[in-house]
Every structure is written in C-alpha cells, then in structure tokens.
Amino acid sequence: MHSFTEENYLKAIYALTQKSEGSPDGSPVSLSGASSDPLPVNTNAIAERVATKAASVTDMLKKLADKQLIHYQKYQGVTLTETGRKAALNIIRRHRLWEVFLVDKLGFGWHEVHSLAEELEHIRSDELIDKLEAFLGNPQVDPHGDPIPDHAGQVRHPVSQTLSVTEAGQTVVVTGVLEHSSSFLQYLEKIGLVLNAEVLMRELNQFDKSLFIRINHQSDTFISHEVARNVLVSGKG
Amino acid sequence: MHSFTEENYLKAIYALTQKSEGSPDGSPVSLSGASSDPLPVNTNAIAERVATKAASVTDMLKKLADKQLIHYQKYQGVTLTETGRKAALNIIRRHRLWEVFLVDKLGFGWHEVHSLAEELEHIRSDELIDKLEAFLGNPQVDPHGDPIPDHAGQVRHPVSQTLSVTEAGQTVVVTGVLEHSSSFLQYLEKIGLVLNAEVLMRELNQFDKSLFIRINHQSDTFISHEVARNVLVSGKG
DNA sequence: ATATTTTTTTAGACTAGCCTAAAATGAACC
C-alpha cells in the first residue's frame, strides 16, 4: 500500500496537526474529534519532524497529494484528507499496540520503546494487529497514557489537564505525559511519577511555580513547573 | 548495519548452501557444523530465491563482497565468510523466534506465519530478540521444527530422517518438515500430521511407495511417498 | 510601499536497488 517513508510523513503531518490544537495553558480539554478544520501544517515543520530537508518534503507532498492522502497547494501548507487521517491513525494504532507489547510482555521500560515501535509500526497486516490487540487484552492506552485508536480510526482522547494547573489540596492521578523524551521519562520513573500514580498537591510556590507534591501517599517531592506542565492528570475517580 | 535487502540476500545464500548438503534419500543425517567447505552458490539460484534477476544479483554480490560478507570471484559462485554466516544465522534466529511468537502467543496457524516473520526478522535489536526469546521460554525449535540458532550463531541440527525411510512396525515422532509451502502445511494439519504427532508405520506399499500409517493411536491414514519424504521424524524417545 | 528576511519550491545531482539487452565467460558436445 504505502511505503515505509510515506507512512512516516503521514504520521508526522497528523502529529503536527494535533499539536497546533490544544490549550496552551494546560487546562482541561476534551480534544475529541479535531473540532473544526485543522490548521495547515508547514513544510519546515514536517522536515524537522522527519529529520530531512524542506526540499525533500516538497517532493513527498506532491506524491501524497497525487495519492489523495493530503490537501496540498503550493506555499499554502498541507492538511490530511479523510483517507490520509485514517491511514495516519492506523499507523499510530500499530505503534501504540506494539509499545504495550514491549512494556507489558517483554519488560522494557516506558522510556525505551519508542524507537522500536517506530519500526514495528510499519509491518502492515490487519490480522496481525487484531490478534496482537486481543493478546494484550484490548488495552485502551499505551505505556505513555496515549489512547489507542480503534479499528475504524476512532480515538478516545481522555479529558485531562496538566499537573501544573492543579490546585493545592487536590488529589489527582497521572494519566499521561506531554513530553516523550527518554530522559524525561526516566526522570519521572525515578521519582515515582508513573502512570496511575496518585498525586496530592501540597504546595504551589508562587514565585517560580514549582510544586511540592506527595506521590502515592508516600514520598514528598519537589518538582519544577517545567516538569509539572508536561505531566497529564485527571481528577481522582 | 545491513539493509533489509542485504539481509535477504545473505539468508538466501545461506539457505542455498545448506540445501546443497544433506543426503538425497532421506536417511539420518547429523548436519551439525556444515562439515567441510560448502559448495559455492550460483547467481541464478540466488536470483530465483530472492525473486529478482541475475543482473541484480551480480550488483549485490559486489556490494556484499566489499563488505566482507561473502567470498566472490567473477563466474566462480559465492560462499559466505564467517562474518556473513554469523549474520545469516542471526537473521534466521530472529525469523524463527518471531514465528514461535506468532503461533504460540497470537494463535496463528503454522502455515500463516512465514511471510509475517519475513518482515519482522529485519527489526534488528539484540535486546528485543533476547527479551522475546526469554518471553517465549527459550524455545529450541520454531513451529516447523527448525532449530533456533543461539546468540553466538550455533545451531543444533537435530538428527532426523524422513518418514519415507521408516520401516513397517516402527513408531516415530514428527519433528519437522522439508517442504514449507502453505498448502502442504495445511494438508498436514488436516490429517493431524503435526509437530510431535506419534506415527506408527503400518504398511509400506512396494509399488508406489505410498504409506499406511496410524497417527496418535487414532486415525489410520494413507499418504503418498511425496508427502512422506517431506516429513521429518525421529525415533520415539 | 518598498526593502529585507524567511519560507517554500525548483533544478540538478546522488545512491540503493531494480530492470532489459548485449557482451563475456565457462561448460558441454562433437
């Protein structure tokens, strides 16, 4: 169907479309169905994302447009067609299911799995993915808390907010991360701020917005605003 | 390290090297350490195996020779270097471990897994493969009875013979197949001639060498010589 | 409104892997 490379471009365009949405301050967002028409994505942004040069991106955009996977007009940026969006979500579905496999079954850490899944996602066999999904027990989210799109390309974006906007006295549960870098994930693991950890917000420092929190009724920990605004939480329930 | 394509060529050359050994009549063979120097493999044979043209093979042979993976002299055929042999065995190791995963964990039939493993084998991460191996319980053979090379490229070729040379009255156990086509495997499954099935040789028809056998103390079945000489067995024990 | 800067596209070239057609070599036959 589509090449390895085409799939990576589609995924990049989808991810950039998503990034341009979402509230900048971290307050709750439903994020359900990509509300209105998404903003067009820039050539340069895609180039950075797929680690190539703008000229190469332009070439590929022409090809994807020919295949009706994107809407593209010179100099005007690019958006996914419905077909393109479905294709992208299918790749993301495969990526996240493999990540669950690597963490739950093979025992990898959540900071180690991204690049492996980046390769595994390109093995395109619906039967394989469906069987894998069943074997994993139909997980709803990947090891980073990101939702796994279903067969039809439906995504359940869970309603959540960043830890940085939580108020003192509140208890919340970690549901995901906004930053996926290996070093950030390793740091979170070290302080115990992992998926499903319970967090009691004890104090919010007005000056630098740093936080004093208690994790899982045990460890009192200081974290910076920079960390807090990259951790997603939802009200205990 | 090596590309997808290079890996497929290495595997093809290794397989053809193996094929040129082994006794033609099906009698027991140890097959342990590729006894003496293997016969050189022809360009045309490789071309057929990787489904390409001889001219393309010649191009690739030059590249593999540059990389010291094969011994190659124009018109003289080709053999693997020690490095090349290790690389090939490593790919085979990955292929067979993925096949075990697909059959044992995901529930695929033994006739369905080859082409999927053909893609999965190219995801090269030693850590992934070691963890997969442990997760599968360190299997010694793949779903077709073929041995899984270890880390260092050692293969335990089990001593076995074809069902066609078994004598009347003997009881043997199915340990593998020589033919891996999907239709053959499906046929074997239908008649119950699967891995570890116990076979009592009841009668050997002198005229056409067809066999009358009892499978697992239950079903009496006729099979042709053509089938019998593609099924590997070893003495019950 | 013009000039400057940034972004994007075009032009032309490169590599990996593949092809067909033609030339070279080796094996088989007489």
Add this chain to the structure above:
DNA sequence: GGTTCATTTTAGGCTAGTCTAAAAAAATAT
C-alpha cells in the same frame, strides 16, 4: 581441437528518496 549453449557479467536506464544551491513567493519590517 572447435562449436554451441547456458550462465554470468557489463552497460545503460529507471524509480524512490535524499541532498545542495538557486529561484520564487510570502511574510515582515521600515
């Protein structure tokens, strides 16, 4: 020995994906 046939290699060309450098368009600044 020489002739014929099969195998292998070379020559030249194609596509996908990449690159650099230059041209074109859009955005920004004065």
